[in-house]
Structure formats: structure tokens, C-alpha cells
Amino acid sequence: MSSPKNDRAFTFLVNPTSGGGAAPGAVVPVARALREAGAGVDVTYSPGPQAMARLVDEAVERGDVVVSVGGDGMLSSLAGLVAGRDATLGVVPAGRGNDFARMLGLPDDPEEQARVLLEADVRRIDLLAVTGIGREPGERRMVAGSVYAGVDARAAEIVDGVRWMPRSLQYPYAALRALASYRPGRYRVSVDGEVREYDAATVVVANSAYYGKGMRIAPPASVQDGVLDVVVIEAASRLALMRSLPKVYDGGHVDLDEVTVLSGTRVEVTGTLRRAQGSSIPVGGDGEPLGPLPTLGSAPAVVEVVPGALGIIC
Secondary structure (H helix, E strand, O other): OOOHHHHEEEEEEEOHHHHHHHHHHHHHHHHHHHHHOEEEEEEEOOOOOHHHHHHHHHHHHHOOEEEEOHHHHHHHHHHHHHHHHEEEEEEEEOOOOHHHHHHHHOOHHHHHHHHHHOOOEEEEEEEEEOOOOOOOOOOEEEOOEEEEEEHHHHHHHOOOOOOOOOOOHHHHHHHHHHHHHHOOEEEEEOOOOEEEEEEEEEEEEOOOOOOOOEEEEOOOOOOOOOOEEEEEOOOHHHHHHHHHHHHHHHOOOHHOEEEEEEEEEEEEEEEEOOHHHHOOEEEOOHHHEEOOOOOOOOOEEEEEEEEEEEHHHH
């Protein structure tokens, strides 16, 4: 392995629960390879989201590359912190989905992961800025891969409860369970000021092409084009949605009549479940729950692209 590029040093922030507890083991061979190559390495097991900003600040003050060791949720939470400090992020994928790492083409092999961290260039990539969701609607939250409202957010909730199942089966199982009990919503979607309404199963606002452990939900998406890709899957029978699920893995679903793909830089979404009382449409981002979608007639959830927001090694 070659010498470190520009004398890079690294602070690894590890989510110990990612990948069903696999993340602590994943960091060991990568850190060892980097140290053997002469790079400075510090490994910290994240004590929780409240301490993340302080840990990132300390790493940036040392001039370190901040390395996310965990899943898409860990990466997404660090992306906004690192971007806000004009620092550089590295990634060791160690979650159950690893969809953003898939989008970046990052390797699975620890030796190759260390080589990328040492030798690869820093690319500027886009992020998503989300407002209007959660306890503090005015708060701006950064997301790396995608924001989604509907049946896929429900599937993400189910995944968190099936850790007893083999990892390869968790996402397909959760998707089928969510589809079996889904209720369509009435959505109002504005893309760059053009408003449309849909009866739909889900609305996805994507920066990355992938979510849900390899589902190619937004085939046109690029993390460097300054554009959001919006995928609306309109309401259909539960059986029809289940039958079309395999098409999402290769992106073939976008050719179905009930799927609409839009693009723009600012997306506003509201929605209400049909024939439902007292419940709301859930919203997720990169595998993490964000909160309920604002109902029709309320101030909307807003997703905007932030072009070139983050420097990342890949």
C-alpha cells in the first residue's frame, strides 16, 4: 500500500449498533492497514447523537478526515456535521443497507477500503436539506441519500424490529409486511413550483439511486448533478405492489404506468392517509425516522438540494 495521500490522518466514529453489532469488528482491519501504512488513526465509539458534534469538532481541529463506520443513518448524520465545517468525510460501510456506499462505488474488502481512504481523491457531492418535519419544523436537517414518505418509511420502521432475522432477508421481509398493511395517501407534491396531486403508496425525493439495501428506486439519480429525482408510486392493489417489488431492484419499476419520475431542485410535500382517522404518513431519511408528513392544508415538508455541499473520499 502506498504512503498516505497528503499525510492524511483519520478519526473513525463508530456506531457500535450498526449492522447488528458488526461495525466494531469492521473497523479493526481497516484501522490496522492504515496504521501499517503510516497514517494517524483515532477510533471512537460514538456515545450518541448529542456528542457527535463535539467529536467532529475535535477531529476537524486536528485536521483529520472524519470516517463514518456504520450504516446509512450514521453516514447521513455525520455528512451534515462535516459539511458544515468544510471538512472531509470518509466511509467504512458497516450497516445493514450501505446504500450510499453502493452509490459511491465503495469496496467491501477492508484492504481496499483502507486503500481508498489513503489514495482516492476528495469529490464534492450534493446533500439534501430537509425542513418542516419533526419536533422543530423550522430546523434544517441534512440527509445524504433520500427522503421518503409512505410505505417505504413504514418498511424502515419494521426493519428495526427484525434483527433476529438473517440480514439478507430483513429488507425484503419488511417491504412485504409494509405492503401487506399499507393504506394509500393523498399527496400534494410541488417540484420547483409546479404542483401535482396523487393517490400514492409513496413519494421519494432522491439524491442517491439506491435505498432499502440495493433497491434502485431512482435510476437517474446522481450525487453530483445538483438535481433531485422525485419518484411517485401511485396507489395500486397490495398484490400488484408486491408483484412489482422485484422490479425496484433493477430500476425497471420506472417503466410502469403507476410510477412518475420528476426532477428539480426544491420539492414540497404534504399528504393525508385515505380512509384513516388519527394517523399520519411516516417520513424517513436514510433508514432513520424523521417524523410525520405534514397533512394536506398544512405548511409542507421541504426538501432542497445543496450542490457540492460535502467533500468525501471515494
